[in-house]
Amino acid sequence: MDEQKKTLCLSADREDDIVAAGRLLKNGGLVAIPTETVYGLAANALNGRAAAAIFAAKGRPMDNPLIVHISNLEQWGPLVTEIPPRAMELARQFWPGPLTIILPKSDLIPDEVSAGQDTVAVRFPSHPVARAVIDAAGVPLAAPSANLSGSPSPTEAAHVMADLNGRIDAVLDGGPCIVGVESTVLTLAREVPRLLRPGGVTPEQLRQVLGQVEIDPAVLNPLGEGEKVLSPGMKYKHYSPKANVILLQGSWQQYRDFVNQKAGPGVFALCYDGESDFLQVPTVSYGGRQNAGEQARHLFDALRQLDKAGAKVIYARCPEPQGVGLAVYNRLIRAAGFEVIQLD
Known part of the structure; x- marks a missing residue:
């Protein structure tokens, strides 16, 4: 074309x-x-x-x-x-x-x-x-x-x-x-x-x-070597901004403390509503902590906003993989290339 x-x-x-x-x-x-x-x-x-x-x-x-x-x-x-x-x-x-x-x-x-x-x-x-x-x-x-x-x-x-x-x-x-x-x-x-x-x-x-x-x-996991791609969104790194996305799994206090220790140029947080005031890095929210539908609606726009803001590393809050939250979690782990840090 x-x-x-x-x-x-x-x-x-x-x-x-x-x-x-x-x-x-x-x-x-x-x-x-x-x-x-x-x-x-x-x-x-x-x-x-x-x-x-x-x-x-x-x-x-x-x-x-x-x-x-x-x-x-x-x-x-x-x-x-x-x-x-x-x-x-x-x-x-x-x-x-x-x-x-x-x-x-x-x-x-x-x-x-x-x-x-x-x-x-x-x-x-x-x-x-x-x-x-x-x-x-x-x-x-x-x-x-x-x-x-x-x-x-x-x-x-x-x-x-x-x-x-x-x-x-x-x-x-x-x-x-x-x-x-x-x-x-x-x-x-x-x-x-x-x-x-x-x-x-x-x-x-x-x-x-x-x-x-x-x-x-x-x-929830990378497709195995040699396995067929039966559906879109299964095999490749997907949904990813230019920045490096890292998914943080743990409590809000663990997330806050980890991110604040990492503060520096190009470091951003993808967090829930109401959390930005407690973080020492620039933030973009993608919805309420208990509102998976809102998270789904705003996730991709939030990732694009982070790129526009010049993010180099994005530390993302990990959603609950239940109900629609499973879809949000699936998109985020693929955006992160399966880079997940267990804080606890």
């Missing part, structure tokens, strides 16, 4: 701009669109060449599969070999919403979208603008996060432009995303359902529908 091309800035408030975004996508272009989770870099999911352009624009490894977005349940069936009853029950409970379901793919899905695997990840977003764009394009859309690969995911159109201006055809500004972290990814292409990436739909919610749900070891 020509990196000197002009990226159009479109508004989700204008019907004409939604139609224009759909037209660009139908013709093989790349458009960043808002969803309830993060902004996605969309392309025609049935067009292998268009999907390949996503990888080029993001600098994304080709073995990292894409998620296909649909705007109604009727679009799901042709993309997979079958929809088992447990998949349909999940759809009834959580779609439209931040849940991605992996099933064996049909021949309609190009290898570029599935990263050469025999499965496809599908999601039905709740954001009305995302669904309107899919309808305008007339095809399902493949859409990973609309950022440079490895950097914090974008939750505002300005984040997209900071990363991809000149690399994509357009960005459709639909305001800030309300969930703030990528969708939960669950594979049903095995006997026991397995959570591959935590998100806004929690393991507890999934178990209420399915009973048994395994959590893949790669949710």
Whole structure:
């Protein structure tokens, strides 16, 4: 893709701009669109060449599969070999919403979208603008996060432009995303359902529908050598600012004392609301200590703020890995490249 091309800035408030975004996508272009989770870099999911352009624009490894977005349940069936009853029950409970379901793919899905695997990840977003764009394009859309690969995911159109201006055809500004972290990814292409990436739909919610749900070891640990990337967000260092992120696990008093001992040029803290007055380094807060939903909503913007402020080292408060907090913890340990200091 020509990196000197002009990226159009479109508004989700204008019907004409939604139609224009759909037209660009139908013709093989790349458009960043808002969803309830993060902004996605969309392309025609049935067009292998268009999907390949996503990888080029993001600098994304080709073995990292894409998620296909649909705007109604009727679009799901042709993309997979079958929809088992447990998949349909999940759809009834959580779609439209931040849940991605992996099933064996049909021949309609190009290898570029599935990263050469025999499965496809599908999601039905709740954001009305995302669904309107899919309808305008007339095809399902493949859409990973609309950022440079490895950097914090974008939750505002300005984040997209900071990363991809000149690399994509357009960005459709639909305001800030309300969930703030990528969708939960669950594979049903095995006997026991397995959570591959935590998100806004929690393991507890999934178990209420399915009973048994395994959590893949790669949710909390690096992917093993030679293991396949079954879902986005599993293998590579992700969500990371330019600064070195270090996750600190321990009490508030232990965190405060450790960070204050490390005070110096370029040292910053990623903390909870109300803690900055007690820290002797510059800070950015990412939400209340007991509000995982707020932490998820503000995390990626906070990491981008720290980069803008010139942070070199970021000591991050460790969230509770429960409920939506599991998704926040998953993003932070990947942003930190699994560098965690146990303070106790």
